[in-house]
Amino acid sequence: MRLEGLTSFVEALDPTSLREVARHCLRARGFEPSLSDGPNDGGVDFLLYLVGNLRAPMAVQVSTEKRWSAKLLEDAQKASKLGISDLLFVSSRRIPNTDFQGISDRILGSSGVRVQKMDQQDIAGLALDKGFHEKILAAHGIHLQRSETASLLPPDLRRDVAYACAFFSSDAREFRKTAVTEAIFMALVKGGGKLDRDALIDQVSVSLGLSENQRALVQSAIDRLLQEGRLHGKNGKVRIEERELASRQAMQSIQQANAEALRRDIEEVLAQYGKKGQSRDVAVEAIGNDLGALLMATASGMSAEVDITRHQDRMMDGVRTRLGRLESTLASLGIPAENRKPLLQELAHRASSSSFGKQLVAGELMIHLLDLQTSHLVRALQGRDTIEVVLDTPVSMPMLCNLLYGPASQELFVASQHLYDQMLAHRIRALVPRVYLEEIASHLIEAYRNYQEIIDLDPDLRASENAFVAHYVSIRIADSNAVGSFSEYLRDFGLNEALARGDFYVARDTLMRRLEATLGQYHLRCVDLPTDKSSRRWAEDTISFLQRDGDLKGRSRVVIDHDAATLAWLSGREADARVAYVFCTWDRLHFEVRRQRETTWDVLNPVALGDLLSLAANDEHELRLASPWVLAMQFSDADAMKGAEVWDKIARLEKDNLKDARLRAEARKFKDTWLEENARDPRTRSMQDAWERWKKAYLPSP
Incomplete structure (x- = not known):
């Protein structure tokens, strides 16, 4: 429990x-x-x-x-x-x-x-x-007969089943068993303790969204519970045993109290924005509805991560819709535009870290797992097999930044820290392929060479594609005294000025050795990826085929080689039934490989993997879910990401030229103009061509 x-x-x-x-x-x-x-x-x-x-x-x-x-x-x-x-x-x-x-x-x-x-x-x-x-x-002033918390709760049996699933589950092997069992119990509780057997099966099937073929799951679960003495049956009626009834009624009381606690949290947050009295009550009601829907949508999106049949691009559409609805609600309540996105993040964080939110999301995810073509990871969690997680560069690089300087309040860093904490708590081995260590070292050098002159120019750089840049800017925004200069920051990763200004390949190889030692101190193991010719050919052919999709084009040759090496290595381990391999990445290419090739390894992003590991832990471990908060961060930082995209492009093109103060000033003006024009006309254009035209117009050659 x-x-x-x-x-x-x-x-x-x-x-x-x-x-x-x-x-x-x-x-x-x-x-x-x-x-x-x-x-x-x-x-x-x-x-x-x-x-x-x-x-x-x-x-x-x-x-x-x-x-x-x-x-x-x-x-x-x-x-x-x-x-x-x-x-x-x-x-x-x-x-x-x-x-x-x-x-x-x-x-x-x-x-x-x-x-x-x-x-x-x-x-x-x-x-x-x-x-x-x-x-x-009662010691907290919560007297349940006076509580009114419906705004936080979807008004149906499924909500109660979801909460009960998380509340009464303590074993990862029991995902499906728990969902059906709790649906049976909660249907009986709502029915006054007794129902016709056929009516009970109908209610459970509807609440769980079961197909006609899956009704047999409910039949067999009822028979099992009758044999265990947890249900009693007579004359076609099914009655819940008194002890089970009392437990579920107690759970409902606690659910109500948890919802009330979250309501108080919402009130506390809104009070900071001047919402008081009746105005605050209306706001809490509206926001509570949106947060409840957001939590349920998050569970649905997470379930798609472990379903080998669903398209990764569309799995979070419902969550984004709910976040947009929540932002619209804040606008209609008179929250100023500049406060909406920080407030949205705070509300999502409070909801996802609350007892009510965690139980609701976890239980809803359990219900969704009933109807999935279950991933190898979930089967491994259920069978207690060995799990090994292979970390892609955009996951391991933020993780490294967090370990040396603490996590930044930005989605990549929060997600990576969440995953790291869960892997460490559950003693899951994490692997960093040496080819990705090469990418990390290259990013470190590029951070020094390309961003030194612009690092303090624009807070949008907190969303830079270079994790070292994004992390430094983020922690400086949070606390300007948290870290010294950018050079001092990079030095802690092993990059000094002499090395950064020397030969690129010498610097890269030196950094790889230093970074490997640092990662090892934090239980992140760097590994080579030996492969055979047939696996390598399969990986290269697969990437080539998938790159016909326009959204997957534009990769450098180096990145393609590294991805092919990783895919070939994973392919060569498909015969190892003792280990469930998980490739942890944000890269859509690898989700498509998994979906279209039906691989035996799983592909998950770090926040979903961290949530799933937490959900599958036994009840000695505190349940920690980060998805709603991270998704709210992604939604809120959309404008910063657009701005950072411009800076990243200019940094790659100009490099040392950015020492020129006039060029930096024009770069800022270009960024603002580019974003304004794109907002009016989002049709695809070449940013590089536009930048070159801008320079010719405003920075004429002497």
């Missing part, structure tokens, strides 16, 4: 409220606590009595401190001095089992005190099981 919908409320409890909740927990476990907090009790909050008259020499400490390990060591010492050999540590924090085991063994060896824990997960699980979860919500 994923309990984050309730654990977030446990973590936010103040010490007094946590102590009261702890009393309920202890009673639920069969102990009768008596309050004790005197000067001589060693900091123990309760002395426990087992059922009956037998007094147990156990102390209980209740803590809200973030540094739980230091607090536990301190309390264990106090318990030892008082002659107490058993300590129960109740914490509002998440305490990983492996970390706790190491500390408890250390305490037992040093002081002889046996330590048990009850962390936020244990508290939430016990509260749900014993029915006192509303006590936790």
Whole structure:
């Protein structure tokens, strides 16, 4: 069971409220606590009595401190001095089992005190099981009978099924089983606990969007649940078992509370823009509707990432439509134009990181996985096979920037950091092909040679195709003191001035060695790509065929060679059934290879892969989803991307010429004029030709 919908409320409890909740927990476990907090009790909050008259020499400490390990060591010492050999540590924090085991063994060896824990997960699980979860919500002023949160919730059974899927799932192997099971339970809950079997099958099939052939999934799931005693059947009726009914009703209460918490977040954000009173209530209602639809659309788009039959270009159209609708809503509410896109990003971030948003997106994705030609990655997650992720240059390069200077608030960097965190948490091996390491080194040299003179000219460069440029500009925008000069920044990646101004190939090869060592420190392994002739021929023929599509033309020979090497290497490993390979990229070419050639390796972008890994983790890992936020960033940064495209083109063409102040000034004017003209007439034109004409007109030769 994923309990984050309730654990977030446990973590936010103040010490007094946590102590009261702890009393309920202890009673639920069969102990009768008596309050004790005197000067001589060693900091123990309760002395426990087992059922009956037998007094147990156990102390209980209740803590809200973030540094739980230091607090536990301190309390264990106090318990030892008082002659107490058993300590129960109740914490509002998440305490990983492996970390706790190491500390408890250390305490037992040093002081002889046996330590048990009850962390936020244990508290939430016990509260749900014993029915006192509303006590936790009440401590935050949430009284469910007065809550009105419909604006955040699509008004149908599917919404409840989606939330239940994420809430009650704790095993990646159970995606499909969970979706059907929870649809059955939620249909029965809405039906008052009992339905005709045929009506139940109809409702579940409609809510999940099942085909006629898939109705058998529902039939078999009902039979399984009847055998397990979780359902009861008689005279063609199906009734939910009381314990299951109580659990789903509790889940609905928490869902409502999570929606209310998100509503409060929206109110807090809007208050910064002067929305108060009735005006704010109207705004929250409208924005809540749009955010709910955005979350559901995001799950649909993510599911297309792992469906081998769907076209990658069209998979996020629904998300973009929802983002456009949200921006229009902000405009209609009177939010000034200059504030809309930052506000849109903030709202998407709040929604995707909220318990409500995470559970809804995760559950909706589970439902979508029912109807997919499932990817090899998903099957690997379900079967616990080995997974290896191959990182393309536009993924590994932002990841490297993040690791040395911290993530920037721009979509490529947020997405790469999200993926890195998930791979590290789940011990998934990440590979950087050496041919892509060559590209990273080349980008580093080009950043120095082509952008030194313009790096501080325009904030649009935060969207530059050169990740080192984009990262530097982004972190400088966020905090001008976060980093020194551009030369100093690049030096930390191994590029000094002498190397940058010397022979290109010497500099590139030197940087490759230095970068490989740096990547290795962060568990990113650089690998060669040995291939056979037949695999290489297949890869080259495939790329040549796909490049007939006009959108896939215009690649340099070097990039084509590198992509062919990677595809050939992956093709040569198709026979290895023990490893599920994932090529992580933003490049549409590779999505087309996967779709048209039905490869055994998967292709995903970093944000979708990070979300899927988080979703598939067991319930000890916090669910983290970044897709809505990253997609909102892409939507909001569209203008900056257009501006950066102009600067990137000029930087490639002019290089050292940009030391001329007049040329830089005209470049800025050209960029503004080009964007204005393109907005009026978006027909394709040659930017290079336009720039050359501009120079002739405004920078005549002496």
